[in-house]
């Protein structure tokens with residue numbers, strides 16, 4: 001099957017630089033995706049965008065180039081609840097990748113068990129309206145209760161303005177919760193203003209809530225962009241991510257978000273994105289927790305003690 005990319009689609013950056021920041025041994029890229037390839041793993045009919053292909057081989061080449069040891073491959077919305085491309089990436093990783101799936105209420109126990117055996121450790125609930133159609137909350141709660149039996153967690157993706165309305169649902173979830181991209185704060189608002197304070201309160205009052213301190217390239221308004229050797233990229237995102245790392249050092253993880261779906265302004269050099277990390281996790285201890293200890297606890301708990 002031939003797929004036409006969404007008009008204006010930005011492809012991932014080829015030939016990323018080598019990071020200047022040396023990742024700690026065993027670092028995990030805990031948020032990335034595979035797209036297709038479409039001829040092998042067709043994009044879902046209900047998708048809201050059609051991406052360029054981004055294969056497992058290309059993802060794992062990037063892992064090695066940047067110096068990561070492992071990946072967490074998160075089901076992208078362009079594949080809907082058809083997890084084959086993501087699961088295929090996991091089973092061909094030699095144990096170096098685990099995953100987060102998207103499932104419907106109709107998923108069977110056998111399917112959940114097969115995904116668990118392949119390395120899936122979470123499900124993703126998406127509330128970003130441009131990416132998915134609405135799923136009723138009682139369905140999601142039912143799914144959360146079922147995956148809890150496998151020790152999985154729930155990844156949630158939402159916009160900061162929607163947190164008040166989603167609060168009661170999120171705080172009723174029985175599993176660990178991992179928030180994508182810090183709940184997408186509007187970084188033109190103050191880091192200690194009411195919107196971000198609500199997110200901090202969410203984490204402070206609920207010890208089962210973790211955050212990915214990811215996607216400065218999506219959230220930044222001021223830049224500068226992670227291109228052309230820039231070592232001080234995305235200045236306006238730093239106070240937000242740093243605040244979360246400082247206050248919750250044991251509940252944060254980091255990932256590239258490669259291949260960066262739906263960027264409109266620029267495609268970052270992934271090597272320079274890695275160089276963003278020491279601006280938000282400023283001590284060696286914070287860096288080790290963010291990149292190794294925390295993602296290992298969530299995704300490879302059997303290897304930690």
Ligand SMILES: O=C(O)c1cc(C(=O)O)oc(=O)c1
Nearest residue numbers: 075076077078131180261262
């Ligand atoms: O902001 C986005 O467009 C986006 C999309 C997806 C996805 O389509 O799964 O995943 C992400 O992490 C971010």
